[in-house]
Amino acid sequence: MINFTFYISHIRLNEKLKTNQLIIPNKIASIWKLPARKYGKLNYHFLSKEVEIVVEPHLSEFEIEMNPHLLSQLYLPEEGKIQCQYSSKENSFYFGPSVGIVLGDVLEKGESPFGPLTAYITDMAKAAIELYCPLIVFSYKEVEGSFVHAFIFEENSWKKGYFPLPHVIYNRIGRRDQERSDKCQLFFEKLTEMGIPYFNDRFLHKWHTFSFFLQEPTLTPYLPETRQLQSKKDLFYMLEKYPTIYLKPFWGKEGSGIIRIQKEKDLFIITYPNDDGWQTKKEVNLPDLFFTLKGRLKKRKYLIQQGIDMMIMNEAPVDFRVLCIKDTSGYWRTCSAIGRVGQRENIVSNLSKGGSQRKALLILEELMSKEKALQVERFLHELSVHCAQVLDAEAGGLFGELGFDFMVDKREHVWILEVNIKPSKSEFTQNGNQTPPSIKLLLTFAASLAGFIDK
Known part of the structure; x- marks a missing residue:
């Protein structure tokens, strides 16, 4: 039985402590019903250490204290926040959840080590800190056994270090040839052997995904x-x-x-x-x-x-993208819907081709009545969830994030254009310094796969 989760804001290091001692605050000891002293096991993923637990009444309720040698043995993040769960049945303490983002290539130097994904991943790292989820970013090429050379976000910058493979991994390898390479396939096999879940399992080409939808009668009215x-x-x-x-x-x-x-x-x-x-x-x-x-x-x-006789704005194509992410119970939820307007006389609306974006409802309200715009936007969300459920059931593998592209014709009928297995993150940028809500949803889904559920 896992007891109440302890959210640790800081790990204090004390060289005077024994290398097998862990000092915890009185409040959490009371919640976990622990005596003043006892022995147990500390676990950080596949690393473990037998320790003596000591309760300290004067320690801050969000801190723990240990010898630096114990911290290094378990590869715990000194600066980052982390969660701890206690199993009374196993007499074990579990730190985590560590989340990894795997890429094809990572630059050693420069302000954008992760290429076009750098800004998004940096936002994700900041959100992970607030959610007490240590996050690392690495290339599958840098894995050595059960460890990896990876980047961690500390003191407002990316720093490289050596870490154990994380509890759960978000697959953002951007090239199909890399994902299908022998080295990458061996990496995925290693994850399976170690029981490490990874999501956004693999690329699926357009015909593959479309064929799944063709088999679902409730979707065929919306398929060109x-x-x-x-x-x-x-x-x-x-x-x-x-x-x-x-x-x-x-x-x-x-x-x-x-x-x-x-x-x-x-x-x-x-x-x-x-x-x-x-x-x-x-x-x-x-x-x-x-x-x-x-x-x-x-x-x-x-x-x-x-071809769809689509609605247009200023002689430019308009389409809509809805992002779906699984929640901690494994149910698909929509978390954003945007409308994209292409450049004049362009045939696509993608931002990479010069398009612009706004909230889907704002664009729909310019194309039809407000009442109808609300109906269409609501339907886009419902249809996206249904599409995600169908693809998830048919494709095999584990998916946690999917983007769906739609078009609305001049009769106000919605059409499914395609699925994005690894949606471009430029499509979901937001104004100001606010973190996109999709990031928190994705991290809490990852935490649930690791057995840690956000409070």
């Missing part, structure tokens, strides 16, 4: 017709049926690689990305159209999706 592009017949079929179609790469992200094809009278107008932005070509027949696309289609797999 989508098929794999396997031959010119697939392309010709969709062009005969719809005036606009989109070709989307299986593994594209942030709008990269998307191609739009429009039929206008006797012309096919192709819009696709190049180094300078977007390029347009025109073809007069289907064989020439396919020949123009053939070079691109050979390089990567694509799916074809029905």
Whole structure:
């Protein structure tokens, strides 16, 4: 039986103490019903030490005291806040929960050691301190057995150290080739062997996720017709049926690689990305159209999706993204909904392609009545949770965070565009210095996987 969680604000170091002594305040000893002295076991994940527990009446109720040697033996964070739980049945004290963020690459120097994710991860580290969850950031390439060379946020900066692998790991490896590499797969196997849960299990390509939704009858009314592009017949079929179609790469992200094809009278107008932005070509027949696309289609797999007669603002595309995160009970919850408006005459609305964002409801209110805007926004949240439940049940692996992209057509009908397994964090930045609410939700979910539930 785990008793009341003790939130430790500071670990005092005292070289005069025995190396096997832990001094705890009287208040927590009373709650845990401990005598003035007793022996027990201290545990920090897979590290443990037999110690003598001594109750000190004059010690601050949020502090503990130990010899520096004991702290180093258990690799406990001297500066960071941490939780402690006591099991009377096992006569053991458990420190934690340590949370890790694994990346593909981490820079040794510079102000942005984690690339574009640096600002988000820094916000996450600050929130982790307030939640008493030690947080480290590392590359899977830096793991050595059960330990890892990793970064920790101390004294308002990132510092590198040597740490035991954490209780739970958030997978933010941003490249599929790295995630599928032999070294990375061995890392995940190591986590499984050690019983360390990791979430956002793996990348799933667009067709894979879409196929899960196709199997759920309650979602099909919101799915634009989508098929794999396997031959010119697939392309010709969709062009005969719809005036606009989109070709989307299986593994594209942030709008990269998307191609739009429009039929206008006797012309096919192709819009696709190049180094300078977007390029347009025109073809007069289907064989020439396919020949123009053939070079691109050979390089990567694509799916074809029905174009939506979408609502627009200032001649720019509008779509909506909703972020879902699991709570401590394992239920999916929405925590943000934003609307994204692309640049004029652009074919995508992603921020990386020059788009802008605002709260979803504010944009919806500009496109329809306030009453209808409230209904649509509420439905976006409900549909996102349902999509998350379906994908979670069908995909296998452990997921704790998913982003869903939607579009609303001129009839005010909602369409599911795609799923983001590792959502871009630039999409959820907020004004001011406030920490995004998604960060706290994600950390408390991680803590629950480690067996520590936030109070």
